[in-house]
Each structure stands twice: as structure tokens, then as C-alpha cells.
Amino acid sequence: MERRGWKFLLLLPLAAVLGVFLVLPLLFVLFDSFWAAGRLSAANYLLVFRKGLYSEALRTSLALSVSTAFIGAALGLPLSYLVHRSRAPWRDLLLAITAVPLTFSGLVIGFAFIVLLGTSGFITMLLERFFGINPLEFSAFLFTWKGLVVAYLYFLIPRMILTMVAAWSNADWSQVEAAMSLGASFPTILVKVLFPMLGPSLLAGSSLLFAVSMGAFGTAFALTGTAVKILPLVIYNQISDVTVEVSRANALAIVLTVVTTLVIVLYERSFARKQA
Amino acid sequence: MKPSGRDLVQRALGFACFCLYFAYVLVPILLLLAGSFGERWFSTLLPEGFTLKWYWDLFTNPMYTKAIGRSLLVAGLTALINAAVAIPAVYAVHTLNLRWLRNLYDSVILLPIAVPPIVMGLGLIQSFNWPGFSLVGTWQLLLGAHVVYTLPFTLRPLLANLEMIQWNVLEEAGLSLGAGMPFLFRRVLVPNLMPGILSGALMTFAMSLGEFQLAVMLTSSNSQTYPVVLYQAFYVSTGFACSATMVLIVTSLFTLMGVLFLGRLFGMGKAQILFGGGS
Amino acid sequence: MSGVELRNVTKAFGKAVAVRNLDLTVGKGEFLALLGPSGCGKTTTLRMIAGFTRPDSGEILIDGQPVSSLSVRERRVGIVFQSYALFPNMTAFENIAFGLRVRKLPEEEVRSRVFRLLEMVGLEDKANANCRQLSGGQQQRVALARALAIEPRVLLLDEPLSALDAKVRNSLRFEIKKIQRESGITTIYVTHDQEEALSISDRVAVMRSGQIEQAGTPWEVYANPSSLFVADFVGVSNFLDVEVKAGGTVFWNDRPLEVEGAGSLAPGPWRLVIRPERLLPVPKDAQEKNILEGTVAGRVFLGPIQRVALDVGKERILVDLLNTEKGHLSPGEPLRVSFSPGDGRLIRRS
Ligand SMILES: Nc1ncnc2c1ncn2[C@@H]1O[C@H](COP(=O)(O)OP(=O)(O)O)[C@@H](O)[C@H]1O
Ligand SMILES: [Mg+2]
Numbered sequence: 001m002e003r004r005g006w007k008f009l010l011l012l013p014l015a016a017v018l019g020v021f022l023v024l025p026l027l028f029v030l031f032d033s034f035w036a037a038g039r040l041s042a043a044n045y046l047l048v049f050r051k052g053l054y055s056e057a058l059r060t061s062l063a064l065s066v067s068t069a070f071i072g073a074a075l076g077l078p079l080s081y082l083v084h085r086s087r088a089p090w091r092d093l094l095l096a097i098t099a100v101p102l103t104f105s106g107l108v109i110g111f112a113f114i115v116l117l118g119t120s121g122f123i124t125m126l127l128e129r130f131f132g133i134n135p136l137e138f139s140a141f142l143f144t145w146k147g148l149v150v151a152y153l154y155f156l157i158p159r160m161i162l163t164m165v166a167a168w169s170n171a172d173w174s175q176v177e178a179a180m181s182l183g184a185s186f187p188t189i190l191v192k193v194l195f196p197m198l199g200p201s202l203l204a205g206s207s208l209l210f211a212v213s214m215g216a217f218g219t220a221f222a223l224t225g226t227a228v229k230i231l232p233l234v235i236y237n238q239i240s241d242v243t244v245e246v247s248r249a250n251a252l253a254i255v256l257t258v259v260t261t262l263v264i265v266l267y268e269r270s271f272a273r274k275q276a
Numbered sequence: 277m278k279p280s281g282r283d284l285v286q287r288a289l290g291f292a293c294f295c296l297y298f299a300y301v302l303v304p305i306l307l308l309l310a311g312s313f314g315e316r317w318f319s320t321l322l323p324e325g326f327t328l329k330w331y332w333d334l335f336t337n338p339m340y341t342k343a344i345g346r347s348l349l350v351a352g353l354t355a356l357i358n359a360a361v362a363i364p365a366v367y368a369v370h371t372l373n374l375r376w377l378r379n380l381y382d383s384v385i386l387l388p389i390a391v392p393p394i395v396m397g398l399g400l401i402q403s404f405n406w407p408g409f410s411l412v413g414t415w416q417l418l419l420g421a422h423v424v425y426t427l428p429f430t431l432r433p434l435l436a437n438l439e440m441i442q443w444n445v446l447e448e449a450g451l452s453l454g455a456g457m458p459f460l461f462r463r464v465l466v467p468n469l470m471p472g473i474l475s476g477a478l479m480t481f482a483m484s485l486g487e488f489q490l491a492v493m494l495t496s497s498n499s500q501t502y503p504v505v506l507y508q509a510f511y512v513s514t515g516f517a518c519s520a521t522m523v524l525i526v527t528s529l530f531t532l533m534g535v536l537f538l539g540r541l542f543g544m545g546k547a548q549i550l551f552g553g554g555s
Numbered sequence: 556m557s558g559v560e561l562r563n564v565t566k567a568f569g570k571a572v573a574v575r576n577l578d579l580t581v582g583k584g585e586f587l588a589l590l591g592p593s594g595c596g597k598t599t600t601l602r603m604i605a606g607f608t609r610p611d612s613g614e615i616l617i618d619g620q621p622v623s624s625l626s627v628r629e630r631r632v633g634i635v636f637q638s639y640a641l642f643p644n645m646t647a648f649e650n651i652a653f654g655l656r657v658r659k660l661p662e663e664e665v666r667s668r669v670f671r672l673l674e675m676v677g678l679e680d681k682a683n684a685n686c687r688q689l690s691g692g693q694q695q696r697v698a699l700a701r702a703l704a705i706e707p708r709v710l711l712l713d714e715p716l717s718a719l720d721a722k723v724r725n726s727l728r729f730e731i732k733k734i735q736r737e738s739g740i741t742t743i744y745v746t747h748d749q750e751e752a753l754s755i756s757d758r759v760a761v762m763r764s765g766q767i768e769q770a771g772t773p774w775e776v777y778a779n780p781s782s783l784f785v786a787d788f789v790g791v792s793n794f795l796d797v798e799v800k801a802g803g804t805v806f807w808n809d810r811p812l813e814v815e816g817a818g819s820l821a822p823g824p825w826r827l828v829i830r831p832e833r834l835l836p837v838p839k840d841a842q843e844k845n846i847l848e849g850t851v852a853g854r855v856f857l858g859p860i861q862r863v864a865l866d867v868g869k870e871r872i873l874v875d876l877l878n879t880e881k882g883h884l885s886p887g888e889p890l891r892v893s894f895s896p897g898d899g900r901l902i903r904r905s
Pocket of ligand 1: 568571572573591592593594595596597598599600
């Protein structure tokens with residue numbers, strides 16, 4: 001007979017692991033972030049927006065994430081179409097290649113870009129040899145947040161491609177054909193048919209890219225140590241610096257988590273809308 | 277039919293994009309590969325000479341070999357614990373077939389992105405550090421962190437697998453034929469869930485092996501995992517750093533090949549298996 | 556003793572009542588089709604008989620024995636699912652042998668029984684085929700053999716043919732019927748396809764909103780629908796809104812009609828149900844009863860018959876004409892049809 005209650009017990013180990021290693025630490029961070037000078041207060045949060053270093057870190061991280069989301073979408077969209085249109089052996093090859101960066105440690109990608117674009121990197125050397133570009137001047141950008149955009153895209157574009165490949169193959173092409181048969185112009189089809197069809201997925205992909213770049217720091221760490229002031233690295237610096245109260249780091253962490261969570265909710269919503 | 281001029285241009289354009297994308301993904305890897313076998317690589321376009329010295333140095337240096345061993349241990353245990361935690365949970369989510377539970381599951385899948393590793397690490401450092409009892413700096417705490425961080429990689433393929441074989445109906449068919457649950461699990465569930473279990477375990481293993489962000493926060497000098505010592509290798513010499521990096525690249529590529537092979541063997545959607553998690 | 560009996564069974568999911576006070580008796584060895592639109596509770600009924608779902612109230616008996624305390628395994632019912640539900644890691648042989656091996660039958664007996672079943676469903680040569688390599692129709696044959704292998708007390712089939720294409724569906728339909736007749740297993744066959752239900756079963760139970768609306772032989776249900784719903788759902792019907800006057804005269808838009816049994820009905824608004832094939836063409840000068848005269852509005856060619864839309868006054872009715880020597884009718888042509896008083900059925904309008 002139908003007795004299903006016991007199946008809820010099967011969820012317990014997962015709940016326990018998440019509780020102990022995720023929820024508990026997160027609650028700790030949350031409570032401590034409201035602790036300043038021996039009492040409950042919002043002082044740490046005020047500091048996040050007042051203190052130059054913190055608010056600049058937030059701005060830098062947002063700039064990095066917005067850039068990767070936009071450029072990732074702009075590059076991922078045509079590439080995903082390429083994957084979508086390609087035939088059997090090529091398609092599998094493209095998908096396999098796309099998955100390669102996803103399995104890499106962020107550290108590996110950071111070092112790969114040093115070898116590629118660093119002061120004595122491959123491309124830097126090429127540019128020096130053929131165009132006489134100063135290697136030091138050229139490679140300096142790699143160690144700024146703009147350089148991070150370039151490196152992050154290496155593991156972000158594949159995410160965009162995978163999201164959009166699914167969107168292309170779920171797309172209802174007969175709608176486009178119907179619009180064409182009714183004599184609609186290309187711009188009309190783009191605005192009235194293609195965008196409503198692919199827009200939600202594009203939004204989902206972009207929010208995923210945004211959230212991942214907001215939170216990741218492995219690649220940045222490999223490239224610059226903690227020299228680039230993005231939010232995760234500033235938090236990292238706070239805990240290694242004994243003179244700073246850890247509560248401030250906690251407040252920064254909560255701000256970061258709120259941003260990534262909001263964006264991830266957006267991501268999930270866009271998917272839900274697409275399926276509705 | 278002869279392709280028209282426009283067709284040819286389109287195809288050429290497509291092929292060019294194809295090649296560029298290939299180069300974009302593969303050139304960095306090939307450079308690292310070349311660097312790892314090159315004797316010298318200083319202010320030249322490509323490394324010069326051929327040597328196995330860097331790999332020899334790497335595998336004879338106790339700091340690195342110990343870290344490799346520790347990483348293999350953590351990654352192996354992570355994959356095992358994840359399987360033990362995820363298989364029952366996914367089974368429950370699939371067979372209970374409740375909308376709110378399914379929504380909750382979808383959120384859990386996204387947790388490691390919603391809560392960045394820096395935040396998780398920060399929380400773990402503080403909540404597992406008490407006078408007289410501290411796990412901070414031990415590999416065991418890192419193990420716990422990795423279990424949570426890599427959960428999506430185990431959960432995703434498992435649920436996709438259950439949905440693909442429509443386990444709910446298979447279970448009912450088995451019950452109606454008189455089989456008991458243990459028999460059904462052993463003879464039907466496990467064999468049919470193998471691709472999901474294996475590809476999940478492989479991905480989880482690889483993710484844990486290469487994970488740096490939590491490791492750098494949670495380990496101390498006597499519990500460092502491989503990515504943490506790899507970071508230090510960047511400051512040794514280019515050749516050594518390249519070879520140390522290649523170790524991770526090779527394991528990643530093997531993992532990927534394994535997952536793709538499993539996907540092909542069992543006809544599962546590849547994108548579905550691979551998608552997820554933060555770098 | 557009946558094969559399956561449901562007594563006043565109710566099942567609700569939250570607020571939605573899927574099955575409401577349902578009574579149903581299936582004779583031993585009988586082939587019953589459970590027919591109804593999707594969402595009316597057919598699957599839920601089947602799942603309660605199988606034991607996957609527990610009724611909120613009421614009683615279920617199999618071979619006269621109450622089964623509420625029996626688990627799925629103990630009920631010994633064979634089930635055929637719409638999605639086949641074959642075990643993907645097993646061959647056709649292993650799938651069919653599954654229930655026998657669970658029961659720890661000696662391997663020689665398993666072999667001989669499985670091969671007999673394979674032969675019965677015409678798949679002797681596919682014994683070692685992986686079930687993924689079989690076509691949909693072949694998979695469903697394996698699933699049927701697998702369900703029959705355990706010699707179930709009841710065979711339950713939930714829309715077993717809906718996933719197949721039309722041709723396979725038709726041939727498999729008659730094969731299922733033949734196998735059921737030979738084995739004599741009590742069978743409940745769920746479908747939303749009225750043609751399938753009428754052609755395959757000994758008895759049809761038409762279901763609506765969790766209740767049995769009418770049960771009877773295919774002929775009874777088709778010829779004597781007990782409600783407007785059944786008349787509409789099973790086959791095609793004309794519905795004429797009529798007034799029954801005291802004394803049993805029937806008026807349709809002031810046109811007097813003669814309908815059998817109208818005399819015993821309460822006067823008031825009724826609905827007259829006539830199947831299109833019961834309307835027969837009559838010559839111009841004929842003096843039959845119940846003549847309806849109109850102009851052809853259109854026609855559909857359906858192979859053996861042509862279905863004509865006929866405008867009679869302001870209303871449109873359907874007439875099925877056999878494609879005999881009479882050529883096709885064109886729109887605008889006049890046509891006179893009549894029906895015999897015994898062919899109309901009056902059902903109360905609500
Ligand atoms: N597990 C369930 N949970 C909630 N509602 C259900 C469930 N199963 C069936 N229902 C509801 O019960 C009604 C009858 O469903 P079902 O028996 O599947 O109908 P049928 O098989 O005739 O299409 C439907 O309205 C359906 O939405
Ligand atoms: Mg149903």
C-alpha cells in the first residue's frame with residue numbers, strides 16, 4: 001500500500017550536510033555581521049557603503065560581473081547558434097570542447113592566461129614581435145578587473161553556450177516560418193518572434209554569468225594575488241589581516257550573498273517563465 | 277544541387293568561427309603543455325628544448341606528492357559521501373513527486389552559486405573554531421565544504437537519470453510483478469542508475485580535486501591540498517608551474533572524456549550532466 | 556463471484572475529488588473497457604485496484620476477496636503501462652521472466668513459460684533483443700507478456716496503445732482481445748478512445764468526473780445512451796431540443812414528431828438524441844413518419860459513408876449516408892430524411 005512517509009527520511013542526510021556545512025556557517029556570518037563594538041548594530045553595513053575600499057570593491061565586482069554577463073551573452077549567443085546548427089560529429093566535438101573549461105579549476109585558468117597574455121606571454125610576445133607593442137604596457141591590463149573579464153570569459157562563455165543551445169533546440173521554428181510566410185520583415189521577426197522566444201534563456205544565461213563572476217575568486221587570485229580589489233578578494237584580505245574586525249568581512253560577505261542570491265533567483269525565474 | 281554563393285560565405289563564416297573557438301579553448305592548454313616539457317621559456321615566443329625535468333621535480337618533491345595524496349583522499353571521500361547523501365535524496369525527490377519538494381531541490385542545486393565559496397569559507401572558519409575544539413586547518417573540514425560545494429554535480433545527473441528511465445513507473449511495474457524493494461533496487465535501480473552515479477562521481481571527484489577557493493581558506497600548511505601548493509608553484513619557475521598545472525588539466529580532461537563516454541554509452545544528454553556549479 | 560468489485564470507492568487529492576462513490580463490478584473473465592475523457596479518474600481507479608493508491612473510503616474486492624490490507628505484490632495484478640515501463644537493462648526474455656524469477660521458479664520452467672509467452676505475442680525471434688532496440692509495438696507486446704507471465708488474477712491496462720501509431724494500434728488492439736479471450740483473465744482496459752473501447756470490450760463503463768455514468772455492452776451504450784454525456788462522448792449524435800406535451804406528442808420547433816416511449820414521460824422540455832446513421836433518405840412523395848426536410852449545407856467524405864450537414868429550418872443536423880449507387884450531394888440540394896419512432900431517445904434537459 002501507499003505509505004510514503006518513510007521516503008522523507010531519505011532526505012535527512014542531505015539536509016544534515018547542508019545544515020552543518022552551509023546553513024549554520026551562513027547564519028553565523030549573518031549574526032556576526034550585525035555585531036560591532038560589542039553590541040548589535042548596523043555599523044558594519046554602513047561601513048560597507050561609506051568606506052572607500054569596500055564600496056569600491058562592490059563597484060569593481062559589479063562592473064566585472066556586468067561586463068562578463070554582457071560580453072558573454074554577445075559571444076555565447078552566436079557560438080551557441082553555431083553549435084545548434086552543426087551536424088553530428090562536429091556538434092559532439094563542439095559540445096565536448098565547450099565542456100572543457102567547465103571542468104577546470106579557476107587556478108588553472110588564471111595561470112593559463114598568464115602564459116597567454118602575461119608580461120612574457122605568448123600573445124604579448126607575438127604582438128611585440130610583429131607590431132612592436134610594449135609587453136609591459138600591454139600585459140598590465142591583465143592584472144586589472146578588465147583583464148579578469150577576459151580570463152573569466154574563458155569559463156563563462158561555455159555556460160552561456162550550454163544554456164542557449166538548449167534554448168535553440170527548444171525554440172519553435174515554425175513560429176519563425178509562419179512569420180516569414182506572412183511576410184514579416186527580419187526586424188519584425190527579431191522583435192516579435194525571436195526575442196520573446198529566446199529572451200528568457202538569454203536573461204537566464206546572463207544572470208548565471210553575473211552570479212558566477214560575482215562570487216568566484218580563484219582565477220583572480222592566480223592572476224593577481226589579492227591585488228585586484230574585487231569583493232571576494234577584499235573579504236579574503238580581511239580575514240588574513242588581524243587588525244580588522246572579522247564582523248566587517250561578514251557584513252561584506254552578506255552583501256555579496258544578497259547580490260548573488262537575487263541574481264540566481266532571477267535566473268531560476270527566467271527558466272520558469274520559459275517553461276510556462 | 278550546387279550551393280549558392282551566399283551559402284558558401286555562410287559556411288565559410290561558420291567554419292572560421294568554429295576554428296577560432298577551438299583555438300580559443302585549446303591554445304592555452306597547448307601552451308601549458310609545451311611549457312611543461314620545455315627546458316627554458318624566458319622572453320621567447322615558445323619554450324626551448326625538451327625535458328622531463330619539471331615532472332621529475334614535481335613527483336619527487338614531497339610537498340607536492342603529499343598534497344596530491346591528500347587531494348586524492350579528499351576528492352575520493354567527497355565523491356563517496358556525495359553519492360551516499362545524494363542517491364537517497366534524489367530517489368525521494370523523484371518518487372515523492374511533490375511540487376514543493378522539486379522546487380526546493382532546484383534551489384539546492386543553485387546554492388553553491390548563490391552562496392559564493394568565499395562566504396561559505398568565511399562562515400566555516402568562524403563556526404568550526406572554538407577554544408578547545410577547532411577543525412579549521414584540517415582536511416576534514418575541507419571535506420565537509422567540498423561535499424556541499426560539489427553536491428550539484430552529483431545531484432544533477434542522478435535526477436536526470438531517474439527521470440530518463442522514468443523510475444516511478446518502473447518501480448510500480450516491478451512491485452506489481454511481485455518484486456520487493458531490495459530486489460528492485462539491486463536488479464533494476466542500481467544497474468539503470470549507473471551512468472548517473474558514475475558521471476556524477478567523476479565530475480565531483482574532478483571538481484574537488486581542482487578546488488582552490490575553499491582550500492586556500494580552510495587548510496593550513498600541514499593539510500594543504502594540491503591546488504594550494506600549485507598556487508605556490510606559480511612562483512617557482514615557468515616550466516615547473518606548467519607541469520604542475522598540467523596535472524590538473526590532465527585529470528580534468530580524463531574526467532570529461534569519462535563523462536562523455538558514459539553519456540554516449542547510455543545515451544544521456546551531455547549538457548544536462550555537465551552543466552552547473554561555480555568555478 | 557465477480558472478478559473485481561468496487562464498492563462506493565472515493566479518492567480525493569487534496570480538494571480535488573478524483574473518484575467519487577464509485578461502484579463497479581467486473582465479471583470473472585470479463586473484458587471491461589473503462590472509457591472517459593482525460594482527467595475523469597480512470598487512472599486513479601486502476602491504481603486503487605492495483606494497490607498503488609489507497610482509497611479514502613469504500614471497498615475493493617478481487618475474486619470476491621477484500622484487498623485493502625494486501626500490498627501491491629500480494630494482489631497479483633498484471634499491469635500494462637502506457638509508457639511500456641520495460642526494464643531498460645534487460646532483454647525481452649529477462650523482462651518477461653522477471654516476475655517468475657522473483658517467485659523463484661525453477662529455471663527450466665521459467666524458460667518454457669517465457670518462450671510460450673513470446674510465441675503468444677509473436678516475438679519468438681526477439682527473445683534476446685535489448686528492449687531499447689524494439690519498436691513501440693514490440694515493446695508493448697513484451698510488456699503484455701510480462702504482465703501475463705505471473706498469471707495475474709486481474710489484468711489492468713492503462714491506455715496501452717496511446718503512444719503507438721494508428722496502424723500498430725489497430726492490429727495490437729485485436730491481438731490483446733484475442734489473448735484475453737484465450738487466457739480468460741479478468742481485464743480492465745482504460746482508454747479515452749471510444750472506438751477502441753467499443754471494439755475491444757465485452758462491456759464498457761463510461762466514466763465522468765469520478766463516477767460511472769453508464770455501464771453496458773458496447774451495443775447498449777451506443778444504442779441506448781442513458782445521458783446526454785454518454786450520447787455525446789460515445790459516437791456522434793444529433794441533439795434536438797423538443798417539448799413533450801401531455802399525451803406523449805413531441806414537438807420540435809412546432810413540428811410534431813413521433814417517438815417511442817414519449818407517452819410515459821413527464822411533459823416539459825426534453826432533448827431528442829438521434830444517431831446520424833438512423834436518419835434515412837426518403838423519396839419526395841413518401842408518407843413516412845418523422846420526415847425532416849432541409850437543404851444540404853455541406854458534406855464530408857468518410858470512405859464508406861458521407862456525412863451530410865443538413866439545414867432543417869434554422870437548425871443543422873448531421874445525416875450519415877451510405878456510399879451506395881447514389882452519387883454525392885452538393886450544397887444547396889434539397890434532402891428529405893426520416894427516422895423510425897424507435898430510433899430516437901429522449902433525455903431530460905437540465
Ligand atoms: N497524484 C495526484 N495528485 C494530485 N492530483 C491527482 C493525482 N493523480 C490524479 N490527480 C487528479 O485526479 C483527477 C483524475 O486523474 P486521473 O485518474 O489520472 O484521470 P484519467 O486517467 O482519467 O485521465 C485529475 O483531475 C488529476 O489532476
Ligand atoms: Mg490516465
